[in-house]
Structure formats: C-alpha cells, structure tokens
Amino acid sequence: MVDFKSIDEKTNLAGTNRMEILMFMLQDKDKVPDAPLFGINVFKVRELMVVPQLLEGPNKRESIAGMANIRGKAVPVIDLNKYFGTKSECSGNILVVSEFNGSTQGFLVHEVHDITQLEWIDMQEPPELVTELAGQNRGNVLTAMSKLDDGRMLLIIDVEQVISEVLGSSYETIEATDMPTDHTGKTVFYVDDSKVARMQIGKILDKMGLQHESAKNGEQAWQQLCVLADEAEKSGKHLSETINAVVTDVEMPVMDGYVLTGKIKADRRFNNIPVLMHSSLSASENERLGMKVGADAYVPKLRPKEFSQTLNGLLNTLKEAS
Secondary structure (H helix, E strand, O other), X not given: OEEOOOHHHHHHHOOOOEEEEEEEEOOOOOOOOOOOEEEEEHHHEEEEEEOOOEEOOOOOOOOEEEEEEEOOEEEEEEEHHHHHOOOOOOOOOEEEEEXXXXXXXXXXXXXXXXXXXXXXXXXXXXXXXXXXXXXXXXXHHEEEEEEOOXXXXXXXXXXXXXXXXXXXXXOOOOOHHHOOOOOOOOEEEEEOOOHHHHHHHHHHHHHOOOEEEEEXXXXXHHHHHXXXXXXXXXXXXXXXXXXXXXXXXXXXOOOOHXXXXXXXXXXXXXXXXXXXXXXXXXOHHHHHHHHHOOOOEEEEOOOHHHHHHHHHHHHHHHHHHO
C-alpha cells in the first residue's frame, strides 16, 4: 500500500497553473497497446492499495464492485472498467482511494502507471473524436486531455460526474425558501470544468433569483469576461453594473482558478466585482492561496447552503457599499 502525502502537503503546485496527475490504465497495455491513459488530480487521491475483499453493498448497479472496509469505514468501490465499458479480462487489482469534501470512494483500475506533472495550459477540452475513446457515451465525464511525450493520450476524468452518476449526487437538497432571494436583476458569472458542478451552481443561482452566465475553463472565462468588459466600456458603463460577482473553480484545464482570479484582481475593469472560489480542494492551504491571489471568499463544493449564504454576503456587501 502506498500512502500519499496529506492534501495540505500537496499544495506546492497550487497557483502555478500546474498540477500532478495520477495516471492509470483500464486495460492491459500488452493486449491493447494503444489504449488511452486515464488520470485524476493527485489532490483528490488519498492512497493506492491492492484491492481488499469487497462486500456486496445495497447499490446493485453494474459499475459498483462492492464495498471495501478501509480502516473501519465502508467505502463504495466503482469499477471503472465496467463504467467505461472497456474490454478487459479482469476488473483490476488496484484500488485508487479518492477523498475530497468529506466524501471517500474507491476506483478499481487495471494498473497504476505513474504520477506526472503537467501545466494546465497543456490540458485541452477533449474533441468529440477523443470522447468516443471513453466508451459507452462517457465523453461527458472527461474534463480535459493532453498528449504525453511518448505520444499517448491522457484523459482526465471528472470525478464529481462519475460519483454523481453512479452513487447519486452528494449535493444537499435545499428548498427555494432556504435561499436568499433579494438579488433580483443581478448577474453572476461562474466557471467550472465539471458538468455536474455547473448544473448545480446554475440551480442554486436560479433559486436565488440570480441571472447567470458560465464558462467551462479559466481561459474561456477570461476571454468572455474581457469581451463583456470591453462592451461595458464602449457603452460608458462599468462591468460591475452588469456582472455582480464571479464564481470560479480551482482545477480547470488551460487556466486554473488561481490564475484567473489573479488576472481579474489585477485588471481595473473588474473593480468592485467580488470573486468567490468554489472548489473540491477544501484544505486550508488551498483557501490561503485563494485569498493570496485576491479571492473575496472560498467555499468547498457540495455545500449549497454555505455557497448561497457566502455569495449572498458578498452581494449584500456591494449593496451596502453603493
């Protein structure tokens, strides 16, 4: 069993627009030499282990391999071979234990390849042709791709999307009456590379009575925000009159949330527009780095009530200041 460093000790790359990716295979490379490599951010990996004995759990879905007893805690195990529908003679013998936002789950893989360090700028949104490699119409769970030095393709998995599809959404159910709704007419711009996260943020903003626009990664968000800022200046207005807050994820291909936030805070066109960081990287060091680049607040994902209350506070502060 190989233990990873704690999340707080793995933040030396945060804010540098680089990341470390744990790469693994779902198929035997000797039998399928052109099989793609898959990967997830090391920040979300707690440890690797040989698959322990699995017990049958209450969820009968085919991609659920069972439940693993990990230090006295029952952890659901997702068989990624079955999830992606790849052809393999065995389900895998390595368990990747993932932990973030208080959620722990295991991913069954055929073989762990290596850990590689990449720049976010080298990670691109997968084109349709590449998403077909994921099998069984699973292209929606790929957030980014990169070509490695040896020519192989690396596909980055949207962990939140996989968990949502297989285990059900971990987002709390919050009624509209629990949401502050006194911001009618205000607009929030949000960016996240996870499809399930974008969907949930949109639902929360709808319940708050907020209009919204969105982007899939930091670079796309920056381009869209610059267009909006230029349009505002041409009309003699300030962007803060039309965009009242920006919500950003941290882990995103091309440009991460730290770099995006730094750009927004360094540009006078975005004065008086608060930035809320919303990330599954909830360690104290991640939050400290967010504050260092100018974020006005930082909240963990999967906590809609905290998200809405924090955003409400930022918008109320602006209202009082005006």
